[in-house]
Amino acid sequence: MSDHHITPLRTYLVIASCLFFLSGVTVWVSYIDLGSFNIVLAMFVATVKASLVAFFFMHLLWDDKKNLVLFLMSLMFFGIFVVITMIDTEFRGALGFNPETKEPITKRAPFYAQLPLTDTHGYPVDSHDDIHHGDDDHH
């Protein structure tokens, strides 16, 4: 056991500093509006951070490569999972046989109709004096 690779202390400290720095960067960038590029950038930074953790903290860089292959396989199967699922969910109703299935997102869960409006603390607010649409039946 004693002949295992011992990662130098300095490496750990440098990697940890990089992780702290990148955490700051990803928060800072999220306040800049880049449209749909925001999510791409956030995932890119997260992947750089995850790689640093996997290669240095989890010692994959110095390990037998079979461990790295196992880890990459899990990510590959995750990719297959995403693609096959989205082939379904992104193209529902696209063939036009059943138009109702096309836009599931415009439907709203029925229980929202029963919920009273609340303030920021979650307490119901009586907003009857706010809303007047015609003279109506409410008391």
Added chain:
Amino acid sequence: MSHDNSSPSFFQHHFHDVEQQYETSKFGMWAFILTEVLTFAGLFVAYIVYRSWYPDMFVGVHKLLDVNKGLLNTVVLITSSLTMALAIWAIQKNLKKLSIFMLTATFVFALAFLGVKYQEYHHKYEVGQLPGKYYSYMGPEVVEVIKDQDKIDLYTRTKNVYFDAETNRFYKTMNNPHIFFSIYFVMTGLHGLHVAIGMGLIAWLIYSTARGKIHHKYYTPMEMIGIFWHLVDLIWIYLFPLFYLIG
């Protein structure tokens, strides 16, 4: 090393030598990590599918989460990952006391993570930002009461307005915010469970190291639990931007 009486006490007879025993343990651990990644993969797929269906709702509702608490937890978890790595470094260098100190620090940071998480959950419970049918938060961030007739016409055309006949009230709401909180609670909840399990394992490591069962010649359990702990950190690295930092 052969099967003779000079074998160390931790050596199990069905392995060829100590090195093979170590490598086998590590390969087994990575097979477990693979199943862990795939467990979370199902939840990440749920996130991706629902976010592609409700892009505006996700962007709007995520503002109800506290970025500062999320960043604090990110820093806490990265620090705990560092102390875990240093505990292994210390035991490799035969620095037993430093190793125990680093493990204890890891345990304390894990506890801090769960403390912050508890505060967040408690606040959401208080205001009703809960998953599924338990959701009851209809505050100004998610509901806009509409009085202007032009706006009503516009939103009715775009199917974005809801009329509540009982209170005779028109309002526009982010569509189905309870879905965001369902995914938020399940993903961070399963991650929190992993933190709690990791704390139990680290406590056992502290005990074993103090008793001398883990030392610089045999630290396989510490290396394996370290890999598990870094995986917990790795998953949080993705959860943090996906929930707290949406564009």
